[in-house]
Amino acid sequence: xxxxxxxxxxxxxxxxxxxxxxxxxxxxxxxxxxxxxxxxxxxxxxxxxxxxxxxxxxxxxxxxxxxxxxxxxxxxxxxxxxxxxxxxxxxxxxxxxxxxxxxxxxxxxxxxxxxxxxxxxxxxxxxxxxxxxxxxxxxxxxxxxxxxxxxxxxxxxxxxx
Amino acid sequence: xxxxxxxxxxxxxxxxxxxxxxxxxxxxxxxxxxxxxxxxxxxxxxxxxxxxxxxxxxxxxxxxxxxxxxxxxxxxxxxxxxxxxxxxxxxxxxxxxxxxxxxxxxxxxxxxxxxxxxxxxxxxxxxxxxxxxxxxxxxxxxxxxxxxxxxxxxxxxxxxxxxxxxxxxxxxxxxxxxxxxxxxxxxxxxxxxxxxxxxxxxxxxxxxxxxxxxxxxxxxxxxxxxxxxxxxxxxxxxxxxxxxxxxxxxxxxxxxxxxxxxxxxxxxxxxxxxxxxxxxxxxxxxxxxxx
Numbered sequence: 001x002x003x004x005x006x007x008x009x010x011x012x013x014x015x016x017x018x019x020x021x022x023x024x025x026x027x028x029x030x031x032x033x034x035x036x037x038x039x040x041x042x043x044x045x046x047x048x049x050x051x052x053x054x055x056x057x058x059x060x061x062x063x064x065x066x067x068x069x070x071x072x073x074x075x076x077x078x079x080x081x082x083x084x085x086x087x088x089x090x091x092x093x094x095x096x097x098x099x100x101x102x103x104x105x106x107x108x109x110x111x112x113x114x115x116x117x118x119x120x121x122x123x124x125x126x127x128x129x130x131x132x133x134x135x136x137x138x139x140x141x142x143x144x145x146x147x148x149x150x151x152x153x154x155x156x157x158x159x160x161x
Numbered sequence: 162x163x164x165x166x167x168x169x170x171x172x173x174x175x176x177x178x179x180x181x182x183x184x185x186x187x188x189x190x191x192x193x194x195x196x197x198x199x200x201x202x203x204x205x206x207x208x209x210x211x212x213x214x215x216x217x218x219x220x221x222x223x224x225x226x227x228x229x230x231x232x233x234x235x236x237x238x239x240x241x242x243x244x245x246x247x248x249x250x251x252x253x254x255x256x257x258x259x260x261x262x263x264x265x266x267x268x269x270x271x272x273x274x275x276x277x278x279x280x281x282x283x284x285x286x287x288x289x290x291x292x293x294x295x296x297x298x299x300x301x302x303x304x305x306x307x308x309x310x311x312x313x314x315x316x317x318x319x320x321x322x323x324x325x326x327x328x329x330x331x332x333x334x335x336x337x338x339x340x341x342x343x344x345x346x347x348x349x350x351x352x353x354x355x356x357x358x359x360x361x362x363x364x365x366x367x368x369x370x371x372x373x374x375x376x377x378x379x380x381x382x383x384x385x386x387x388x389x390x391x392x393x394x395x396x397x398x399x400x401x402x403x404x405x406x407x408x409x410x411x412x413x414x415x416x417x418x419x420x421x422x423x424x425x426x427x428x429x430x431x432x433x434x435x436x437x438x439x440x441x442x443x444x445x446x447x448x449x450x451x452x
Contacts, residue, residue, distance in 0.1 A: 003227060003228060006227060007226050007227060010222065010225045010226055014219045014222045014225055015216070015217060015218050015219050015222070017219070018217060018218075018219035018222075019215070019217040022217060023212075028220070032219065032220060032221045035219055035221070035225070036221060036224065036225065039225045043227060097213070100209075100210070100212065103210075104212075115212065116212070118179055119211050119212035119214070120212060120214060122180075124181070125179070125181060140176075140179075140181075143175075143179060144172070144175040147175055147178060147207055147210050148175075150210035151206050151207055151209075151210050154206070154209060154210065155206065
């Protein structure tokens with residue numbers, strides 16, 4: 001991958017990676033950090049990454065950075081609960097979308113990532129498996145469970161009322 | 162293809178949402194949904210769980226680009242004004258004399274021969290001094306047995322001559338006593354001629370000097386030449402012997418020699434060797450210059 005290919009990857013995939021992360025984290029600043037880290041890693045390993053696989057590489061790196069960040073955030077949740085919440089929450093414009101994204105928040109990290117990779121990026125089960133280091137069957141099962149969970153959230157009595 | 166029924170239709174619905182069904186499976190599912198309206202309602206509900214694609218721009222996207230604006234400096238020539246002051250005078254190197262292999266070999270052989278000669282001559286000197294001890298004993302034989310005042314052991318001089326310096330330490334003590342006896346004998350002879358009261362007697366005796374250690378036993382013996390000048394101070398029989406100068410050849414010889422490996426070489430011979438080598442090189446240089 002040349003410098004030109006790298007810059008083209010920024011142009012094409014930076015928004016997609018950012019969307020994937022920010023939808024997962026619901027925190028814009030942390031999402032930016034992860035995106036920058038992912039592209040920095042791509043720049044370091046640009047000689048060994050083919051331009052055709054740049055998108056997959058970026059999502060793979062970003063996904064693992066996301067997992068690390070989430071695990072780290074879980075450890076410091078207790079400390080942050082005593083502090084003012086300065087996070088910039090992702091603002092949902094539409095009510096329907098807000099309900100769906102609230103439902104998305106009820107999923108665990110893996111399920112949420114699988115839904116985002118499937119719906120936003122259109123990756124196949126195999127591609128998602130490569131990014132998340134899961135088998136195709138695991139991706140399919142986890143993703144179906146996530147769909148059913150979202151459905152159950154949408155038809156729950158709270159949401160109906 | 163697996164047939165779609167009420168037990169497995171949900172899996173087909175989910176795969177349909179995920180767009181993982183092929184064309185035949187999709188047609189079969191749509192046909193099943195058409196037959197079962199409840200399944201159609203469930204399909205709509207599951208489709209509502211699918212996220213709509215929305216465009217979100219990364220705020221820090223501009224920071225991710227690398228080297229969009231090439232930054233290159235054109236080479237410019239700048240001359241440092243005080244460059245001449247930075248130069249240093251180079252020292253003239255000494256001329257290098259290249260030696261030929263035969264010259265080096267000849268010098269090595271010469272040094273070896275001189276070293277060997279020096280070693281043999283040193284040994285010869287030692288043996289000569291030992292012989293002189295024996296000669297002194299033979300020149301002035303003392304027929305009477307020497308009386309050792311320390312041990313009160315009488316040893317004839319013939320025995321001393323035979324055993325030499327490598328004999329037991331008692332023999333060397335006796336040699337010292339012999340020298341003393343010889344000196345006393347000369348002094349007594351001078352006293353026997355009182356007509357020459359101012360005459361001084363110079364005796365030189367080469368003998369073996371024994372150095373006693375702290376416990377009284379003798380530890381080392383080396384041939385030493387001691388020159389003594391005896392001046393009778395009074396005409397009477399009470400003669401006092403004054404030692405004016407004592408020349409110790411042992412210490413002098415040790416200063417003149419140096420050890421080269423296992424060889425002891427005389428310094429004077431070394432100096433002569435270097436002088437000869439220096440003369441050879443000088444002659445060669447002169448010949449080269451003349452050519």
